[in-house]
Structures are given as C-alpha cells and as structure tokens.
Amino acid sequence: MARPKMHLGFDFSYSHMGGRWRLPGSWPGRIFPDVTMYEDIARIAERGLLDMIFSGDGTGVPDTWRGSRDAAVEWGVNWPRQDLNPIMVAMSRVTRHIGYGLTYSSTFMHPYYTARLMNSLDHLTGGRIAMNLVTSTRRSDAANFGFDELMEHGARYDRMEEFTDVCRKLWDATEADAMLWDHASGRVGDPRKVHGVRHHGRFFNVEGPLNTPPSPQGRPVLIQAGGSPRGIRASAHVADHVFGADMALPLQIKQRQALDAALADLGRDPSAVGILWQTPIVVAETDAAAQAQRNLLLTAIPPEAVGAYLSYNSGYDFSTLPERFSLQDLHAEIVASNASPAGFVHELAVKLGAGTTITRAEFFEHGLRNATSYDTTIAGTAAQLADRLEEVFEATGSRGGFMLGHIVSLPGDLQAIVDLLVPELQRRGRFRTAYGGRTLRENLLDS
Numbered sequence: 548m549a550r551p552k553m554h555l556g557f558d559f560s561y562s563h564m565g566g567r568w569r570l571p572g573s574w575p576g577r578i579f580p581d582v583t584m585y586e587d588i589a590r591i592a593e594r595g596l597l598d599m600i601f602s603g604d605g606t607g608v609p610d611t612w613r614g615s616r617d618a619a620v621e622w623g624v625n626w627p628r629q630d631l632n633p634i635m636v637a638m639s640r641v642t643r644h645i646g647y648g649l650t651y652s653s654t655f656m657h658p659y660y661t662a663r664l665m666n667s668l669d670h671l672t673g674g675r676i677a678m679n680l681v682t683s684t685r686r687s688d689a690a691n692f693g694f695d696e697l698m699e700h701g702a703r704y705d706r707m708e709e710f711t712d713v714c715r716k717l718w719d720a721t722e723a724d725a726m727l728w729d730h731a732s733g734r735v736g737d738p739r740k741v742h743g744v745r746h747h748g749r750f751f752n753v754e755g756p757l758n759t760p761p762s763p764q765g766r767p768v769l770i771q772a773g774g775s776p777r778g779i780r781a782s783a784h785v786a787d788h789v790f791g792a793d794m795a796l797p798l799q800i801k802q803r804q805a806l807d808a809a810l811a812d813l814g815r816d817p818s819a820v821g822i823l824w825q826t827p828i829v830v831a832e833t834d835a836a837a838q839a840q841r842n843l844l845l846t847a848i849p850p851e852a853v854g855a856y857l858s859y860n861s862g863y864d865f866s867t868l869p870e871r872f873s874l875q876d877l878h879a880e881i882v883a884s885n886a887s888p889a890g891f892v893h894e895l896a897v898k899l900g901a902g903t904t905i906t907r908a909e910f911f912e913h914g915l916r917n918a919t920s921y922d923t924t925i926a927g928t929a930a931q932l933a934d935r936l937e938e939v940f941e942a943t944g945s946r947g948g949f950m951l952g953h954i955v956s957l958p959g960d961l962q963a964i965v966d967l968l969v970p971e972l973q974r975r976g977r978f979r980t981a982y983g984g985r986t987l988r989e990n991l992l993d994s
C-alpha cells in the first residue's frame with residue numbers, strides 16, 4: 548500500500564524580519580519589498596512541487612515593549628510589512644500550479660469585503676488561493692481598526708466562527724452554474740441561481756449576495772491558526788486545514804487529538820482535515836553545514852532587541868518583569884491580560900517546569916533562542932530531516948504535513964529544500980512527483 552503523502556507549504560513571512568535580511572546570502576542585491584525576489588521564491592517553490600506559498604500577517608507597528616514603537620522600528624521587529632495580497636498576485640502570474648495562502652484577521656476584517664476579495668483572487672489564480680484566518684493578540688493591530696482594547700480571547704473566536712459562516716454563505720449564494728454569458732440572448736446570469744444571504748448575527752449583518760461570478764474553487768481553502776482549547780474548537784468549525792504551531796511533539800499530538808475530538812463533535816470527518824505544522828528548517832549537504840547555517844540565527848538580532856521580539860510575540864510587555872519571578876505567575880498574568888495562553892512562556896514553563904523561578908537575565912537568554920527560532924529550527928541533512936518529518940507526520944495521524952519556513956536566508960535555503968529535502972521525501976514515497984490537481988484544494992487532497 549502507498550504510504551500517506553505529506554503536504555508542504557513554504558511560509559516566507561519572516562524572510563526579511565528577525566534580522567534575517569542581513570544574514571549571509573539573504574536577499575542578494577535586493578531590499579524588501581522588491582517583488583522580483585518574491586517572484587523568484589515562487590518559481591523555486593513550484594519547481595519543488597510544494598503545495599503552497601504562505602504568509603502570516605500583522606497590521607500594526609509593534610509597541611508592546613515599553614509601550615513604544617521605537618524598538619520595533621529600530622530593530623525591525625515585525626516591521627516593516629506589507630499587504631501581501633498584491634505580491635501573491637505577482638507570484639501567481641509567474642507560476643501555474645502552486646497555491647497561495649494569505650492571512651487575514653477575523654477580529655478586524657469584515658467578511659463581505661474579505662469574501663469578495665478571496666473570490667477575485669481565486670479567479671485570478673485559477674483556483675489556487677487559501678485564506679488563513681487568525682484572531683489577533685496585539686493591541687497595536689486593534690488600535691488601527693477602531694478598538695480601544697483587544698476583544699476578549701473567547702469573543703475573538705466567536706467572531707471568527709460567525710465571520711466564516713458569513714463568508715461561506717456569501718460564497719455559496721451564487722451557484723456554480725449561475726453564469727450564462729449567452730451571446731444569442733444577451734442573458735448574463737440566471738437569477739434563479741443567485742440567492743440572498745440575509746445574515747443577522749451577533750457581530751455581522753450582511754444581506755448578500757456577492758456581486759461576483761462564482762470562482763474556480765467556489766470557496767478558497769480555509770486555514771486557521773490558534774492552539775488554545777477554544778482555538779481548536781474554532782479550527783473544527785472553520786478550517787479545511789489547520790496551521791499548527793512548532794511545539795514539542797507531545798503537544799502536537801495533544802492538539803491533533805483535541806482537534807479530532809472537536810471535529811467529531813461537529814460531525815466532521817477527522818481524517819479529512821490536515822494540520823500543517825509550522826516547521827523552521829535548515830537543510831544542507833552535510834550536518835555540519837546545516838548546523839553552521841542554523842547558528843547564524845543567533846547573530847541575527849542584537850541583544851537589545853530580544854525583549855521587543857518576545858513582547859510582541861507574546862502580546863505582553865516583558866520590560867516590566869521583576870529581577871526574579873515564577874513562570875507560573877507570569878503565565879497567569881499573561882492569560883489575565885487576554886494575550887495568548889499558548890506561546891513562549893507556556894513553552895518555557897513546560898520545558899523547565901511551571902513551578903520554576905527564573906531571573907530576568909535567564910529569561911532573556913532563553914528568549915534570544917526563542918525570538919530567533921533557533922531553538923525550534925531543525926537542521927540537518929535531507930535524510931535526517933526526512934526522518935524527523937516522518938516521525939512527526941506519523942505521530943500526528945499522517946494527515947496534513949508541514950509549513951516549512953523561518954529559514955535563515957532566502958533564496959538559498961529554499962533552494963536547498965527543493966533540491967535536497969524534496970527528492971529525499973519523494974524517494975521515500977512521502978511527497979508528490981507531479982502536481983495532480985487543478986486547484987489548490989485538489990492538490991491538498993492528494994494522498
């Protein structure tokens with residue numbers, strides 16, 4: 548029997564951030580946001596038959612650290628960024644098969660606008676678009692959308708579920724064969740196949756329908772990221788595929804089990820929903836070369852910038868930490884502040900023990916390795932990495948695959964994935980040798 552195949556995305560979100568832009572070999576001769584760099588990335592990723600190119604997003608200038616944006620601007624802490632929708636359009640025009648995953652926040656966006664945009668992108672890419680929905684944890688993002696404070700964690704997921712319901716109603720309101728474009732009669736569409744939506748909910752009132760023709764995939768592939776118990780329940784409601792965090796394997800297994808239970812509760816088939824695990828990765832011809840490349844991450848951001856990175860990632864201002872504190876207390880404070888209960892402090896508490904007390908200096912030392920993704924980056928030869936990916940894939944139910952990313956430098960490290968890791972996975976029968984589907988949804992269903 549054929550072995551279940553993995554799906555591979557490539558997340559380029561951080562290619563110019565986290566100090567990576569200045570590492571050897573990075574952005575050769577180019578500066579963010581030069582679109583020709585992104586076009587090259589798209590061509591390389593498609594040469595490797597990857598399922599999709601993906602990016603996360605954030606819309607504000609981080610100001611969690613000391614309540615100021617200065618550190619973000621000075622050290623490039625998740626700044627600057629751009630709306631990647633036009634960039635992905637450019638990438639899609641130099642490729643034919645690979646899909647594109649764009650991230651939007653259901654906490655801030657309006658579903659009518661987003662559903663309409665996704666419809667247009669699905670047309671433009673010939674059915675290669677995915678939408679990744681996130682709830683947002685950052686005040687700097689919220690402040691740009693008219694919120695004085697961040698919506699409560701559970702309410703953000705309530706809104707995400709309703710947001711998705713509205714989008715689905717909008718995408719489904721116009722039947723797939725509604726368009727006529729009949730030259731002889733002049734009839735453009737069939738009114739019997741275009742329906743109202745009339746959604747009246749807690750967060751949204753939307754009459755519908757969209758004023759767009761039905762798109763190749765009907766709906767974009769829906770991805771969702773969020774790992775708390777409420778986030779996982781939302782995954783079951785929202786997602787075709789889940790974007791999972793790069794946690795320790797036991798936590799990944801736990802998320803897979805929780806997701807399976809949540810899917811079953813909703814009457815959905817757990818075997819149809821994959822998790823694409825966020826996987827920072829460096830592959831090279833030799834282990835030594837891969838380790839040397841990974842070590843560059845420790846030089847990417849200066850020590851002064853670490854607190855700003857951690858604070859942004861956790862949505863909590865670590866500049867206020869006392870000289871010594873308990874991880875448990877800190878975690879409780881983070882939860883109380885409506886930031887994510889998952890994340891760095893939670894992981895550190897799992898690693899060192901929740902009861903551990905730690906000094907500020909020790910916290911930031913661990914933090915450097917976290918902020919740069921050094922700790923979570925797996926590095927090695929293609930065979931070593933394929934072993935590791937197979938282990939995670941099998942332990943988490945042989946569904947979905949990996950969102951490779953957080954690499955050290957582009958384009959070289961993506962080229963290495965395509966030239967070394969992909970052939971190794973193909974040799975093991977774990978990855979496609981040609982695109983089988985017409986749309987991204989079809990390619991993600993290859994098994």
Ligand SMILES: Cc1cc2nc3c(=O)[nH]c(=O)nc-3n(C[C@H](O)[C@H](O)[C@H](O)COP(=O)(O)O)c2cc1C
Nearest residue numbers: 603604681682683772773774775778791792887888
């Ligand atoms: C793998 C992963 C990727 C994420 N990417 C983004 C992102 O690009 N932009 C964003 O605003 N939030 C992002 N988030 C944050 C989530 O949407 C969510 O707000 C956060 O994880 C807190 O929810 P939780 O407590 O359910 O995990 C991401 C989360 C995960 C786990």
